[in-house]
Amino acid sequence: MNTDSKNVSNSASKEDNDEIDLMALLFAILRGWKTIVFFAVLGLIVGILYSRYVNPTFRSDALIQIEENSKGVAALGADISELIGSQASKAEAEAELIRSRMILEPVVNLLHLRIRLSDPNISTIDKIKNNSTDTQINKPEGVSLETEDGKVEVSQFNVSQDYLNQPFILTRSATGFVLSNGFDDFKGQIGKVHQFRGTDGQIQITVNDLPADGYPINITKQSLQTTTEQINTELSVVEKGKQTGIIQLSMTGANQQQTSLILKQIVLSYIDQNESRGSEETTKTISFMETQIPTLKKKLEDSEAIFNEFRKKYGTIDVSKEAELLLTESSQIDVQLNELKLKKADLTTYYTEEHPLVTQINEQLEVLNTRKQDIDDTIVGLPEIQREFLQLSADSTINREIYLTLVKNYEQLKIVKAGQIGFARIIDLPINNFKAIAPKKLLIIILAMLLGSMLGTMLVLLKNMLRNVVKDPERLEAKTGVPVVATVPRSPLLTRLRRSNKKAPNRLLAYVDNNSLSYEAIKSLRTNLMFGMPAQGRAGQRAKVILITGESPGVGKSFISSNLTEVFAQLDKKVLIMDADMRLGELHKMFSMSQDNGLGDYLSQDKTHLSKDNAHVSKIVANQEDYLASFIHPTGIDNIDFMPRGQHPRNPASLLANGSFDHLMKELNLHYDYIIIDSPPILAASDAMILSQYADKVLMVARYDKSIEGQVVYAVNQMNKANIKVDGIILNDVQQGLLSKYSYHYSYAYGNNN
Structure with missing residues (x-):
């Protein structure tokens, strides 16, 4: 045989061996079908039990639009717009802001989400039997939970730091209720506010209703950090699409109405915070003006009173043309000085004295003050009565101008604030659809069966490998x-007889199944032995x-x-x-x-x-x-x-x-x-x-x-x-x-x- 034929023969032999091995593996799996079916059925049972054990999960959705700028101020004119800085925000940054404690804490406090109630009497068998169990309901009025023996209602539960995240047991008694943590027992009356002092601090609780006597309820006051982390595990905040500015909020929970309520409050909390942030500068400016208006009004009233008294005493005085020009220029300088001082006061609310804008205003004030001093020196040469008349008249005019300007701007800013709505708006609030998203029972059952079948197959193969x-x-x-x-x-017949009566004695094939292949094989063995042994036994025996x-x-x-x-x-x-x-x-x-x-x-x-x-x-x-x-x-x-x-x-x-x-x-x-x-x-x-x-x-x-x-x-x-x-x-x-x-x-x- 040449080399090529040898290689072809070796290759064919290798392929045959591989085919035999694969066939042997397939037959091993098929022979272990009982084991595979057993684990598939076991997986089916586990899948059914798990799908009934787990509470249904519901989801609520909401949409928020994030705009680039707030257009309410610009609509009132360029002059007012200069007083308010522009606002811009990215949706990704706002999505992270929604998940922060600044937004979630008001919701937690409003709905008493830190109070956790649970029924310890519900066992695993009860969960499987009932297919779902009641969960607590959080409302602004308090927290409630339905049990088989009645309803639990707690409107207030505050504890000191050391009692946070520690479980308490709440039970009804003949006189009211008993709150216990395993060391201390606190007794109170239903419907009344109670404050207890325990080993680790203060406890304040108001219980409105409890189940029948002796029915225990677990109650826990969670820390704010724990509660917000739990909310964030159930809350999804993502931008819908790319650069759309649309934020989608989704929240899951065991109760559809409860989930929608919590998500709605989160959306409202964010919108309130967003509007407050959008009008923050306007609010600060209005507050500053509110402190200055009474002062300017008092100053105007004093200057007018002095001027009126002077006129009453001396009558009207004619002022020369030169004096009028000086007076007019001085009045204009005073108006400019007051405007610059007002603008400087507004700028120093946000900037320091070293800021370029503040420095520029200081330089302008210095120039105007110098010119005013020159005019004052010139007016000194006028007759004393004329000079005093001019001075009082100028003071009254300047104070009136400053006061009216400030009141005008104040009213305009109030209008601006009323029109500011922030850069976020609600598109969709969550609604109740009462359609559970989990557990997907059919999928769970199918996956459980597949996993059971895979486990059974692995065991069959492992058994085949370890036990050859x-x-x-x-x-x-x-x-x-x-x-x-x-x-x-x-022998199928003999096997059936043994299975039908396990205590029956074994029987010979000649009397049970004499036409079977088993009996013929025994005869073939006899023939083999007859021709394979010598005519006589050992040592001629x-x-x-x-x-x-x-x-x-x-x-x-x-x-x-x-x-x-x-x-x-x-x-x-x-x-x-x-x-x-x-x-x-x-x-x-x-x-x-x-x-x-x-x-x-x-x-x-x-x-x-x-x-x-x-x-x-x-x-x-x-x-x-x-x-x-x-x-x-x-x-x-x-x-x-x-x-x-x-x-x-x-x-x-x-x-x-x-x-x-x-x-x-x-x-x-x-x-x-x-x-x-x-x-x-x-x-x-x-x-x-x-x-x-x-x-x-x-x-x-x-x-x-x-x-x-x-x-x-x-x-x-x-x-x-x-x-x-x-x-x-x-x-x-x-x-x-x-x-x-x-x-x-x-x-x-x-x-x-x-």
């Missing part, structure tokens, strides 16, 4: 080096001895031994079947006989009375035959005798090795054509190694899909170490079907099926 059971005869032969001489299928054992209990060696005995008896051969498992042998149940007077009893008897003197050989032989006959029992089946296990001795292995068994086998060889020995499992006892010395054939039984390959290999190795050859392996209880990859090892039933 016997399934493939070729693989078993390759592992052990021992040929599989027979594969015995499971008459009997041919077949030892049947297994690697572990429960592989069906007694089933194989008894049925193999029956098919050998059909050849008109004298057959003895011996139950050599003196510990747990149950071969007597196959023949519906007693276990008494068997091998264990024979080996345990004292035989010292049997002399070895040649003079008495004939007498000894006669005595020995009579003695042995008491431990061998007819089965009622032609050509078959049975030697049960007898009573359980203390040292079975020692009894087999002390020579008595050797003497027994010599006697039995004289009377039987076949002796079939059912021995204990190899890995459970060493009896099989001792018994193998007397056997012409040593057969090991392994059970399909139960015996572990490693144990079978180890058992064969243990026999080989004792210089005992295992002549063949019988694969018992092989199950045929579509899920079995090795069903081609079955024989075909050929005969009468009537």
